Amino acid sequence: MESVIINALQQGLIFAFMALGVLLTFRLLGFPDLTVEGTFPLGAAVTARVIVEGVNPLLAVLLGAVAGGMAGAATGLMHTRLKVNNILAGILTASAIYTVMLRTMGRPNTPLLAHENVYGQVLGWFNLTETNSTVIIALLVLTVIVRLLLGWFLNTDIGLALRATGSNEQMIRSLGVNTDNTKLMGLIIANFLVGLSGALACQLQGFADVGMGIGVLVAAIASVIVGETIFGGNRLGRLLTGVILGSIVYRGLLAIGLRMGLPAEDFKLMTAVLVLLVLCLPNFSLNKRLAGVVPGVQTKNKKPRQTRSLQADYSPSPAKELTVHVQNDGRVGE
Amino acid sequence: MIKLTGIDKYFFAGTPNEVKALDNVNLRVAQGDFITLIGSNGAGKSTLLKAIAGVISVDAGSIEIDGRNVTNLPEHTRARDIGRIDQDPLASTAAELSIEENLAMAYLRGQKRGLARAVTGQRAEIFREALKNIGLGLESRLKVPVGTLSGGQRQALALVMATLSRPKLLLLDEHTAALDPKAARLVMEITERLVNRYQLTTLMITHNMEQAIRFGNRLIMMHRGRIILDIGAEEKNKLTVPDLVTRFTSSSGSVFDDDRVLLA
Numbered sequence: 001m002e003s004v005i006i007n008a009l010q011q012g013l014i015f016a017f018m019a020l021g022v023l024l025t026f027r028l029l030g031f032p033d034l035t036v037e038g039t040f041p042l043g044a045a046v047t048a049r050v051i052v053e054g055v056n057p058l059l060a061v062l063l064g065a066v067a068g069g070m071a072g073a074a075t076g077l078m079h080t081r082l083k084v085n086n087i088l089a090g091i092l093t094a095s096a097i098y099t100v101m102l103r104t105m106g107r108p109n110t111p112l113l114a115h116e117n118v119y120g121q122v123l124g125w126f127n128l129t130e131t132n133s134t135v136i137i138a139l140l141v142l143t144v145i146v147r148l149l150l151g152w153f154l155n156t157d158i159g160l161a162l163r164a165t166g167s168n169e170q171m172i173r174s175l176g177v178n179t180d181n182t183k184l185m186g187l188i189i190a191n192f193l194v195g196l197s198g199a200l201a202c203q204l205q206g207f208a209d210v211g212m213g214i215g216v217l218v219a220a221i222a223s224v225i226v227g228e229t230i231f232g233g234n235r236l237g238r239l240l241t242g243v244i245l246g247s248i249v250y251r252g253l254l255a256i257g258l259r260m261g262l263p264a265e266d267f268k269l270m271t272a273v274l275v276l277l278v279l280c281l282p283n284f285s286l287n288k289r290l291a292g293v294v295p296g297v298q299t300k301n302k303k304p305r306q307t308r309s310l311q312a313d314y315s316p317s318p319a320k321e322l323t324v325h326v327q328n329d330g331r332v333g334e
Numbered sequence: 335m336i337k338l339t340g341i342d343k344y345f346f347a348g349t350p351n352e353v354k355a356l357d358n359v360n361l362r363v364a365q366g367d368f369i370t371l372i373g374s375n376g377a378g379k380s381t382l383l384k385a386i387a388g389v390i391s392v393d394a395g396s397i398e399i400d401g402r403n404v405t406n407l408p409e410h411t412r413a414r415d416i417g418r419i420d421q422d423p424l425a426s427t428a429a430e431l432s433i434e435e436n437l438a439m440a441y442l443r444g445q446k447r448g449l450a451r452a453v454t455g456q457r458a459e460i461f462r463e464a465l466k467n468i469g470l471g472l473e474s475r476l477k478v479p480v481g482t483l484s485g486g487q488r489q490a491l492a493l494v495m496a497t498l499s500r501p502k503l504l505l506l507d508e509h510t511a512a513l514d515p516k517a518a519r520l521v522m523e524i525t526e527r528l529v530n531r532y533q534l535t536t537l538m539i540t541h542n543m544e545q546a547i548r549f550g551n552r553l554i555m556m557h558r559g560r561i562i563l564d565i566g567a568e569e570k571n572k573l574t575v576p577d578l579v580t581r582f583t584s585s586s587g588s589v590f591d592d593d594r595v596l597l598a
């Protein structure tokens with residue numbers, strides 16, 4: 001049981017950065033960004049390479065995240081400047097990244113166990129030794145910082161413009177925002193987070209591998225869904241925190257599955273089926289919410305997240321409406 | 335104030351489906367004009383407003399706002415001067431964001447956006463004041479997601495958003511057409527109040543002849559991409575719906591083919 005909890009927290013927190021990135025693009029920006037399948041291992045590959053070169057691990061992790069951000073910029077520029085379809089732009093970048101990773105590492109896999117890792121380094125500053133629980137504490141601190149930074153950013157004027165780009169692009173453009181820039185910014189931030197996730201993952205597992213990105217996107221989507229369903233509300237703050245918790249719950253479920261003897265090689269199929277099921281269950285109240293997670297997924301209720309509350313909140317104060325009405329009639333003389 | 339010269343706009347140019355949506359449109363709008371724009375289906379009314387706002391580019395002619403040639407400027411750089419509301423009540427507000435967040439975005443219309451907090455106490459006070467003007471009680475519901483409002487409430491909010499930063503020009507594209515009659519009347523009443531209060535230069539498309547005659551100080555009629563009638567305040571005051579139908583028929587040589595107009 002202890003191993004399940006440790007696993008859920010370590011993996012959950014590391015992948016929470018990725019889930020936050022996916023939340024940002026898929027959900028808030030309305031941009032189904034497939035770059036992330038490449039960005040995750042890219043963050044790991046870049047980190048591994050520079051660590052082997054002797055760069056200090058914290059800087060190495062930062063470089064991994066920056067490489068992720070650059071991948072996001074590549075997709076963003078392809079889409080906004082060259083007008084490449086958003087899904088295709090992501091696929092092109094992800095595919096190109098594969099070569100970049102092989103060139104960066106010089107081979108498909110780089111072992112790192114012989115080198116100091118970022119957890120040992122940072123914990124060392126506080127005279128702590130690297131154990132399962134201290135690693136969790138370090139990750140938790142970073143998660144809280146990132147969560148707070150994101151929450152702050154998304155409530156600034158720029159952050160709001162970014163969210164509006166996902167909610168109603170035509171409207172925010174008519175208010176003077178260049179939505180090419182907000183998309184680019186969102187993709188950079190999101191992929192920075194995904195790169196960070198990959199960098200932290202390679203530091204924990206002690207190696208980087210070009211194949212480590214396979215299936216991570218579906219897992220991140222599953223985390224967003226779990227988080228939004230169980231913890232999330234309409235409020236942005238709850239959504240951000242919910243997605244972090246969702247990532248932990250999702251990784252916990254996987255750990256429990258492993259513990260019960262389910263074969264690990266079946267997990268990706270099971271996750272895919274799970275996501276599909278949740279997305280397609282008709283007339284299931286969750287359905288309306290989830291329709292917003294993955295753009296393009298059509299559900300029976302096309303207007304996500306509004307249908308129910310519409311009835312509840314419909315009536316303004318009837319008395320007030322009546323007053324205006326009467327004035328109006330009087331003036332117009334109907 | 336607004337000067338359109340020789341505007342042409344084609345759709346599907348060079349194909350068998352080519353449509354000339356705007357055909358040598360010339361129009362001068364004076365400061366403070368409230369123009370109602372009417373015309374049969376497909377006359378090019380929406381296209382004209384979109385061309386002025388920069389949502390679509392034009393194929394010939396020039397567009398000037400206050401002496402500045404904006405013909406080739408993208409929509410977002412013209413936004414400072416232009417507030418626009420669409421017929422679709424879902425189009426002019428962002429459903430997932432709250433009332434105050436929508437207003438915060440409109441508050442900075444056309445300005446540089448930075449890393450300042452979007453909704454501050456001070457701004458919320460400004461928003462509350464602006465919402466009180468329309469008398470729907472929305473000022474006490476600032477944190478409610480806009481997606482939970484009715485169509486009429488959303489269009490009323492869109493009006494507040496469009497006028498919050500006092501644009502030079504307000505463009506309304508049948509903004510009450512999708513509403514039920516009661517909500518439509520309410521939104522028209524709010525429109526008139528805001529336009530008068532802020533002396534906004536306004537171009538309003540309507541399919542309702544009676545509305546076109548009742549509101550504003552000038553009436554323009556379009557047909558097949560051209561302006562075929564331009565009626566000033568004096569003449570407009572005496573105008574009746576049958577007059578307008580007659581004048582349409584004689585100017586265009588065809589029968590007014592928008593059944594919605596006759597029903598109205």
Ligand SMILES: Nc1ncnc2c1ncn2[C@@H]1O[C@H](COP(=O)(O)OP(=O)(O)O)[C@@H](O)[C@H]1O
Nearest residue numbers: 345353355373374375376377378379380381382
């Ligand atoms: N985006 C578009 N693509 C192709 N044709 C269009 C487009 N928008 C408008 N049109 C065509 O241009 C003409 C004018 O349309 P519109 O301006 O919407 O008319 P109105 O608003 O007066 O009813 C119509 O024939 C319409 O089919």
Ligand SMILES: [Mg+2]
Nearest residue numbers: 379380381507
């Ligand atoms: Mg139209």
